[in-house]
Amino acid sequence: HNFLDIVKNYIHSPGNEKKFTSNSRYDFIIVGAGSSGSVLANRLSENKKWRILLLEAGYMPNFLNRIPLFVGYFQLTGYNWGYNVEPQKNACLGMVNHQCSWPRGRGLGGTSILNYMIHTRGNKFDYDKWTSLGNVGWSYADVLPYFKKSERFNVPGIKNSSYHNENGYLCVEHVPYHTKLATTFLNAGQELGYKIVDYNGQDQKGFSYIQVNMGHGKRCTGATAYLEQINRPNLEIITGARVTKILIDADKRAYGVEYIKDTVWKKVICSKEVLLSAGTIDSAKLLMLSGIGPKEHLEELNIPVIQDSKVGYSMYEHVGFLGLTFMVNQSESLLQSRLLFDPNVFLEYLLYKRGPISIPGGAEALAFISTKYAPDERPDVELLFVSGSLHSDNGQVLKRALRLSEDLYDTVYKPIEEQDAWSIWPIVQYPRSVGRLMLRSKDPFEPPKMDPNFFSHPADIEIILEGIKHAINISKTKAFQAYGSRLHDLKIPGCKQFEFASDDYWRCAIKHLPSMMNHEIGTAKMGARTDTYAVVDPQLRVYGIKALRVVDASIMPTMPIGHVNAGIYMIGEKAADMIKESWKSEL
Ligand SMILES: Cc1cc2nc3c(=O)[nH]c(=O)nc-3n(C[C@H](O)[C@H](O)[C@H](O)COP(=O)(O)OP(=O)(O)OC[C@H]3O[C@@H](n4cnc5c(N)ncnc54)[C@H](O)[C@@H]3O)c2cc1C
Numbered sequence: 001h002n003f004l005d006i007v008k009n010y011i012h013s014p015g016n017e018k019k020f021t022s023n024s025r026y027d028f029i030i031v032g033a034g035s036s037g038s039v040l041a042n043r044l045s046e047n048k049k050w051r052i053l054l055l056e057a058g059y060m061p062n063f064l065n066r067i068p069l070f071v072g073y074f075q076l077t078g079y080n081w082g083y084n085v086e087p088q089k090n091a092c093l094g095m096v097n098h099q100c101s102w103p104r105g106r107g108l109g110g111t112s113i114l115n116y117m118i119h120t121r122g123n124k125f126d127y128d129k130w131t132s133l134g135n136v137g138w139s140y141a142d143v144l145p146y147f148k149k150s151e152r153f154n155v156p157g158i159k160n161s162s163y164h165n166e167n168g169y170l171c172v173e174h175v176p177y178h179t180k181l182a183t184t185f186l187n188a189g190q191e192l193g194y195k196i197v198d199y200n201g202q203d204q205k206g207f208s209y210i211q212v213n214m215g216h217g218k219r220c221t222g223a224t225a226y227l228e229q230i231n232r233p234n235l236e237i238i239t240g241a242r243v244t245k246i247l248i249d250a251d252k253r254a255y256g257v258e259y260i261k262d263t264v265w266k267k268v269i270c271s272k273e274v275l276l277s278a279g280t281i282d283s284a285k286l287l288m289l290s291g292i293g294p295k296e297h298l299e300e301l302n303i304p305v306i307q308d309s310k311v312g313y314s315m316y317e318h319v320g321f322l323g324l325t326f327m328v329n330q331s332e333s334l335l336q337s338r339l340l341f342d343p344n345v346f347l348e349y350l351l352y353k354r355g356p357i358s359i360p361g362g363a364e365a366l367a368f369i370s371t372k373y374a375p376d377e378r379p380d381v382e383l384l385f386v387s388g389s390l391h392s393d394n395g396q397v398l399k400r401a402l403r404l405s406e407d408l409y410d411t412v413y414k415p416i417e418e419q420d421a422w423s424i425w426p427i428v429q430y431p432r433s434v435g436r437l438m439l440r441s442k443d444p445f446e447p448p449k450m451d452p453n454f455f456s457h458p459a460d461i462e463i464i465l466e467g468i469k470h471a472i473n474i475s476k477t478k479a480f481q482a483y484g485s486r487l488h489d490l491k492i493p494g495c496k497q498f499e500f501a502s503d504d505y506w507r508c509a510i511k512h513l514p515s516m517m518n519h520e521i522g523t524a525k526m527g528a529r530t531d532t533y534a535v536v537d538p539q540l541r542v543y544g545i546k547a548l549r550v551v552d553a554s555i556m557p558t559m560p561i562g563h564v565n566a567g568i569y570m571i572g573e574k575a576a577d578m579i580k581e582s583w584k585s586e587l
Pocket residue numbers: 031032033034035036037055056057058102103104105106107108109110111112114115116117118119120241242243244277278279280282283286517518519520552553554563564565566568
């Protein structure tokens with residue numbers, strides 16, 4: 001044992017008798033200062049009479065976190081919980097041990113400190129569907145005011161639209177710099193007959209530069225937006241505080257939580273509600289550790305069952321394909337070595353917060369399109385445009401963050417290091433494969449078991465395959481041919497038996513190199529009382545338990561189209577209003 005092991009054992013040893021200290025009273029306790037928890041803490045502390053406690057396991061990230069180009073690096077630090085999915089049968093075959101990583105942010109701001117900042121609200125039919133499933137109050141007309149309330153919108157040309165607002169906390173802007181390749185992507189879209197759209201406005205379908213959570217070239221997180229800008233004596237934030245259990249009394253009422261900070265165990269009590277915002281993985285885990293979950297599963301682990309509930313079921317993720325690389329004959333893509341050795345690039349960012357360093361890890365533009373499989377008018381594929389590829393950092397960050405196997409990287413990507421290329425990630429928008437999250441043991445320090453069952457439904461692969469075909473058509477436009485765009489055709493090891501670019505080759509390639517979008521949702525699904533899989537009601541109250549709500553991505557009953565974070569801020573804003581309404585006699 002080295003010293004760290006000893007410290008770890010001391011903290012984590014389940015045999016250690018817990019000696020609890022301190023015990024102040026709050027009105028509300030919020031667990032997790034991520035995208036949703038930050039909103040809740042801000043909005044609830046607007047009421048000066050309430051005392052709010054926000055507990056966060058991680059710490060405040062340093063200033064480097066705000067530099068968009070470095071987004072990938074933070075996944076390799078302690079600001080990531082470092083989760084991996086269970087070994088997959090049909091996916092992640094090109095990753096070490098067939099396990100894709102599932103990064104989650106640990107720190108003030110939560111996963112919004114690791115994410116690519118892409119701000120998309122989803123399609124209006126997504127929310128109308130939530131209502132039709134029995135979630136009264138969640139139609140598009142109901143949620144639009146909260147999307148607007150959250151944002152400080154500053155995109156020239158779309159600013160005065162009735163879909164946007166300039167006075168919220170969360171910055172929404174365009175990246176202040178675009179490569180010529182990103183502009184070419186938009187031109188290619190128009191050449192193919194698509195419109196350039198504000199995908200957060202009237203029409204989602206079409207092409208656009210990404211709208212991002214960035215203010216003047218710097219990342220905005222849940223914490224920088226909602227916590228840093230306020231200073232209220234009635235809001236207490238404790239970092240480095242890891243919650244291990246929700247305290248629930250004999251009347252099935254949540255009255256506090258148990259947490260550990262600096263090896264000291266604490267219990268803290270509140271008079272009104274416990275609000276879980278620990279994210280799709282950790283909120284579900286905390287519910288189960290506290291006795292709320294599937295009866296047999298909890299009994300197997302000797303956890304006393306307080307409420308039998310389908311926690312951990314209905315877990316969905318957006319998956320796409322990482323391996324579509326197009327080589328170009330001009331020096332226009334983002335190559336890490338070129339950027340790192342160009343002092344002008346640094347100076348431009350330092351002085352003006354502009355230039356290539358303001359691009360979030362190469363993601364620049366996107367398109368929402370419908371393939372022949374789309375069952376309704378919602379787009380069923382997103383094409384995410386990246387002005388680089390998996391080799392553009394010479395294997396230093398992405399390869400490790402994504403757990404790419406040495407064999408795959410060395411065969412397909414090493415030979416093109418230092419060469420210019422762009423890529424498109426085609427992403428299936430309403431995935432059919434459904435996963436499940438379970439506890440591995442009753443030890444709160446052990447990561448849960450996450451099996452997303454990727455591609456267990458064959459439609460997901462077929463839709464991505466259609467997306468690949470659309471992406472290849474884009475590369476053949478006049479706009480992209482001006483750069484001599486050409487598909488990189490080194491075969492993925494494991495797919496060598498198939499003819500390159502045949503449908504079967506792509507099916508095999510998708511299974512080897514899926515892109516995780518890290519949009520996992522649904523483990524504490526919201527639904528009507530008649531929905532046996534629902535964990536929370538449309539007011540986000542946990543069925544069967546009093547004074548406990550879940551307010552984060554885990555309550556989403558179906559996947560919104562695009563990226564999920566804008567929807568999570570919306571959930572935080574809406575939940576805060578619902579909570580204020582519940583306690584309005586006190587306001
Ligand atoms: C690499 C990556 C890229 C992404 N890119 C995008 C993107 O471009 N656009 C987009 O819309 N979405 C993106 N996402 C997803 C999006 O950022 C997340 O879905 C969103 O931030 C989740 O918000 P949340 O409030 O549900 O949870 P989180 O933000 O994860 O917050 C949970 C918080 O709870 C804390 N916590 C957990 N357990 C405990 C405990 N036991 N005790 C105390 N605190 C605890 C965590 O440390 C964390 O701070 C990306 C995600 C990743 C990982």
